[in-house]
Amino acid sequence: MAEIAPSILAADFANIQRDVEMLNASQADYIHVDIMDGMFVPNISFGLPVCEAVYKHAKKPLDVHLMIEQPDRYLEAFKKAGAAGLTVHYEACPHLHRTIQHIKELGALPGVALNPHTPVEVLSEILGDVSLVLIMSVNPGFGGQKFIQNTYQKIAKLQALKEKFGYTFKIEVDGGVNLDNAPLLVKEGVNILVAGSFVFSSDNPLKTIADLKTS
Numbered sequence: 409m410a411e412i413a414p415s416i417l418a419a420d421f422a423n424i425q426r427d428v429e430m431l432n433a434s435q436a437d438y439i440h441v442d443i444m445d446g447m448f449v450p451n452i453s454f455g456l457p458v459c460e461a462v463y464k465h466a467k468k469p470l471d472v473h474l475m476i477e478q479p480d481r482y483l484e485a486f487k488k489a490g491a492a493g494l495t496v497h498y499e500a501c502p503h504l505h506r507t508i509q510h511i512k513e514l515g516a517l518p519g520v521a522l523n524p525h526t527p528v529e530v531l532s533e534i535l536g537d538v539s540l541v542l543i544m545s546v547n548p549g550f551g552g553q554k555f556i557q558n559t560y561q562k563i564a565k566l567q568a569l570k571e572k573f574g575y576t577f578k579i580e581v582d583g584g585v586n587l588d589n590a591p592l593l594v595k596e597g598v599n600i601l602v603a604g605s606f607v608f609s610s611d612n613p614l615k616t617i618a619d620l621k622t623s
């Protein structure tokens with residue numbers, strides 16, 4: 409059964425406490441927090457104060473996805489703002505090993521994310537050091553985009569590497585996730601499904617989260 413990480417990016421920011429409490433009452437396993445800086449990605453989402461506000465009400469661990477340049481500058485601050493897991497982008501980290509060690513030293517679970525065009529093989533020397541690999545199934549920056557079909561074979565390749573070397577990291581997929589693609593994603597090896605608009609724009613988010621979990 410997959411774990412579910414609804415993305416707070418798709419919540420109603422004027423009612424953030426209400427939406428976090430809905431997630432607390434749901435079968436969600438994490439709350440996914442998307443940080444965008446307008447540089448690494450073209451959009452700006454929100455920063456530390458919103459992360460702190462979510463953390464204040466959250467009863468689920470915060471899975472923080474840093475879509476920012478030079479993420480090392482903000483690791484400690486996001487850990488203090490409530491991050492249980494900190495995921496950085498391979499494409500934003502010239503010294504990825506150092507960055508991953510820094511996240512571990514802070515006491516957070518280290519994750520690495522890949523943009524759609526980046527092959528999984530670039531992670532071969534770091535896979536033993538991370539708790540999570542996040543495969544972007546849309547180009548990062550915006551919620552509500554169309555799922556990229558090539559993601560399936562990318563996940564299959566990552567799962568094959570995981571099995572071959574006995575790694576323990578979880579595979580997370582993010583972008584355009586819905587009930588049509590979730591079953592095949594889980595079959596290919598995905599452990600955590602991130603879903604934003606599909607959850608928050610549904611008539612019954614609690615049921616949508618439950619349905620995704622059993623997909």
Ligand SMILES: O=C(CO)[C@H](O)[C@H](O)COP(=O)(O)O
Nearest residue numbers: 548549551552583584604605
């Ligand atoms: O990282 C993200 C965008 O960069 C979002 O988490 C992702 O797009 C989820 O939103 P949706 O489910 O609406 O596609």
